[in-house]
Amino acid sequence: MTSHQFEDENNHRWQRLEEVIDAVETKQPHEDIERLPTLFRQICHDLSIAQHRLYDSAIIDRLNRLAIAGYRTLERRLSGGWDRLAHLILREFPQTVRQEKKLFWFNTLLFWAPFFFFAIWTPHDPEWAMRLLGPEGMVSMESMYGSHTSPQDYMREEFGSNFMMFAFYIYNNVGIDLRTFAGGLLAGIGTLFIVLFNGAHIGAATGYVHHACNPHTFYSFVAGHSAPELMGVVISGMAGMRLGLSLIHPGPHDRRTSLVLGGRRALLLILGACILTSIAAVIEGFWSANPMSPWIKYTFGAIVWSLTIAYLGFCGRRSHAA
Amino acid sequence: MTSPNALADTLQTVELADGVEIQLRVAGPAIRSLAWTIDACIAIACYIAAAIVMGMLGVFGMENVWEGALLLFMFFFNWFYNVFFEMTRHGATPGQRFMGIKVASVNGGPVRLPQSLIRNLLRFIDFMPAFYLFGFLSTLCNQRFQRLGDLVADTVVVYADPKPANPLRVQINATPQPSPHPLSRPEQAAILQFIERAPLWSDDRRIELANLLSPLTGATGPEGLRRLYAIGLYLRQGHPSKKS
Incomplete structure (x- = not known):
C-alpha cells in the first residue's frame, strides 16, 4: 500500500479526530466527543504503521501532530482548585514537614544558631551587629524601637500605611522565601547562605535592640507575627535543601529523576512556607503596629506560636479510627 | 528509527503510554531568548503603565494604598507572569506564542500547575549570574534544550505546531x-x-x-x-x- 492509498483510506478518521480536538479546544459540543479515546488510539496505530512503512514525511508529520494534539486533549485535566488547595494546606504540607524531620531540625539549627549567637553576643560587643545592620538599618531600628518609644505608641497613622506595609512584607519576605527555595538548585549553597544570613541578621537586630533601643517596644511589635514568619524562613530553607540534596545525593534514582521527585516535594514545602509568610505579613501589616497594651500582644503572640506548632505538629495526622 | 545514542537533534522521540512514538520539535536557546525579550518588553511596559496609573490614583489621596497595590502587582507579575500564561490552553506566554513555541511536559502532555510553578520559581537560578548564563549552559548540556528549571519540572519548550505539511x-x-x-x-x-x-x-x-x-x-x-x-x-x- 502506498502512502497515498493509506491516506485516502484513513483520511476520514483523521479529519474526525481533528474536528473533535477543535471542538474540545473551543469548548463546543461535538457528537463524537465520547469517541475521542478510540479515535486517539486509532491515530496512534496509524502513526506506528506509517512510521514502520516509511511513508511520506508529510503523512507522518500530520499523524504525529494529531497524536500530540490528541494526547494533550486527553491529558487535559482541570486542576483541583479550592479542594486541592485545602488538601495541600490541611494535609500534605504539614505531613511533608513532619516526614522531613532531619531537614527541619537542620534548618532550625541553621537559622536559630546564628540568631541566638548574635542576639546574646551583640549587647556585649555591638561591633559585628552594627556592621551587619549598616547605618541605615540602625537608624530605622532606632526610629521604630528607640529608647524614647513605648509599646503603646501609634506606629502607623492610618489604614493606608498598614496596607502598604503588608504589601511590602509580601513583596520582600515571600520573595526571600522563593529565593531561598531556588537557591537550593546551587547544590544547596544558595539556601544555606540565605538562611544563615537571615538568622544572623535578625539576631543582630534583636541584639542591637537590647544594646540601644527599647526591647519592650520591639518584642511587643514582633510577638504576633514572629511564629509564622520565622517558621516560614525555616521551612523555605527545608524546601531549598530538599532540592539541593536531591541534586548532590540522588540515592537510588538517577540524578535527573531524583531532581524531579525532590522538586515536587520541595514545591509542597515552599508553597506552605509562602502561606505561612503571607499570614505573617497580614499580622505584621494590620495587627503588630497597633497601639495596645503589650500584654495583649504577648498573649496573642503566644497563641499564634502554639497554633503554628500545633498545626505543623498535628494537622493531617491520620486518626486511629481511619 | 533513531537509536538512543543518536546525534543531537531537535526532533526528540517520546514514547506515549499507548506504545506509540511521537516526535517533539524542541526549541533551542536562540528562539527562546527572542521570546523572552518580547516578554521582557511587555513586562517593562506593564510596570511603567502600572506605576503611572497608581501614581495618578495617588493624586486622589491614599497614596500608601496605591503604592502597596503597586508592590503587590510587581510581586505577582515578577514571579507568576509565566505561570499564569502557561496555564492557559496555549501553554505559552505572549512572547512565546508570537515566536510559535510553547511549554510542554517532557512526555508531550500539557504543562501542569506544579511543573509550571517549579520551572518559573527556579528561573531565578537560570538567570544567574546574569542574563540566563546558567540556563543557557544547561540547555547546551542536554539533548532537549532544557534549562535548569525545566530539568527539575520535567518540562520542555517545543514548537507549538510541528512544521506544516x-x-x-x-x-x-x-x-x-x-x-x-x-x-x-x-x-x-x-x-x-x-x-x-x-x-x-x-x-x-x-x-x-x-x-x-x-x-x-x-x-x-x-x-x-x-x-x-x-x-x-x-x-x-x-x-x-x-x-x-
Whole structure:
C-alpha cells in the first residue's frame, strides 16, 4: 500500500479526530466527543504503521501532530482548585514537614544558631551587629524601637500605611522565601547562605535592640507575627535543601529523576512556607503596629506560636479510627 | 528509527503510554531568548503603565494604598507572569506564542500547575549570574534544550505546531528499480527523504548529494541521480508490476 492509498483510506478518521480536538479546544459540543479515546488510539496505530512503512514525511508529520494534539486533549485535566488547595494546606504540607524531620531540625539549627549567637553576643560587643545592620538599618531600628518609644505608641497613622506595609512584607519576605527555595538548585549553597544570613541578621537586630533601643517596644511589635514568619524562613530553607540534596545525593534514582521527585516535594514545602509568610505579613501589616497594651500582644503572640506548632505538629495526622 | 545514542537533534522521540512514538520539535536557546525579550518588553511596559496609573490614583489621596497595590502587582507579575500564561490552553506566554513555541511536559502532555510553578520559581537560578548564563549552559548540556528549571519540572519548550505539511508533490520521472544491495531501514528512510525533498533543491545540489551514493548506484552525475530516483521510487511504491 502506498502512502497515498493509506491516506485516502484513513483520511476520514483523521479529519474526525481533528474536528473533535477543535471542538474540545473551543469548548463546543461535538457528537463524537465520547469517541475521542478510540479515535486517539486509532491515530496512534496509524502513526506506528506509517512510521514502520516509511511513508511520506508529510503523512507522518500530520499523524504525529494529531497524536500530540490528541494526547494533550486527553491529558487535559482541570486542576483541583479550592479542594486541592485545602488538601495541600490541611494535609500534605504539614505531613511533608513532619516526614522531613532531619531537614527541619537542620534548618532550625541553621537559622536559630546564628540568631541566638548574635542576639546574646551583640549587647556585649555591638561591633559585628552594627556592621551587619549598616547605618541605615540602625537608624530605622532606632526610629521604630528607640529608647524614647513605648509599646503603646501609634506606629502607623492610618489604614493606608498598614496596607502598604503588608504589601511590602509580601513583596520582600515571600520573595526571600522563593529565593531561598531556588537557591537550593546551587547544590544547596544558595539556601544555606540565605538562611544563615537571615538568622544572623535578625539576631543582630534583636541584639542591637537590647544594646540601644527599647526591647519592650520591639518584642511587643514582633510577638504576633514572629511564629509564622520565622517558621516560614525555616521551612523555605527545608524546601531549598530538599532540592539541593536531591541534586548532590540522588540515592537510588538517577540524578535527573531524583531532581524531579525532590522538586515536587520541595514545591509542597515552599508553597506552605509562602502561606505561612503571607499570614505573617497580614499580622505584621494590620495587627503588630497597633497601639495596645503589650500584654495583649504577648498573649496573642503566644497563641499564634502554639497554633503554628500545633498545626505543623498535628494537622493531617491520620486518626486511629481511619 | 533513531537509536538512543543518536546525534543531537531537535526532533526528540517520546514514547506515549499507548506504545506509540511521537516526535517533539524542541526549541533551542536562540528562539527562546527572542521570546523572552518580547516578554521582557511587555513586562517593562506593564510596570511603567502600572506605576503611572497608581501614581495618578495617588493624586486622589491614599497614596500608601496605591503604592502597596503597586508592590503587590510587581510581586505577582515578577514571579507568576509565566505561570499564569502557561496555564492557559496555549501553554505559552505572549512572547512565546508570537515566536510559535510553547511549554510542554517532557512526555508531550500539557504543562501542569506544579511543573509550571517549579520551572518559573527556579528561573531565578537560570538567570544567574546574569542574563540566563546558567540556563543557557544547561540547555547546551542536554539533548532537549532544557534549562535548569525545566530539568527539575520535567518540562520542555517545543514548537507549538510541528512544521506544516509540505504540499509539494512533484512527479519524478524514473522507472522504479530495486536497490542492487539490501538496504537497512535508516538507509531506506534516508533515500525516501531524499526523493521527497529533492524537488526543493537545484539540479547541482541533487547531483552533488547523489554522487555521495555512487557506491550504491554505480554511477555519478545525472545518471547516478536517475538511478537513485529509481531506487527511491521502488521503495516508495514497489515494483510497477507488483501489486501494492
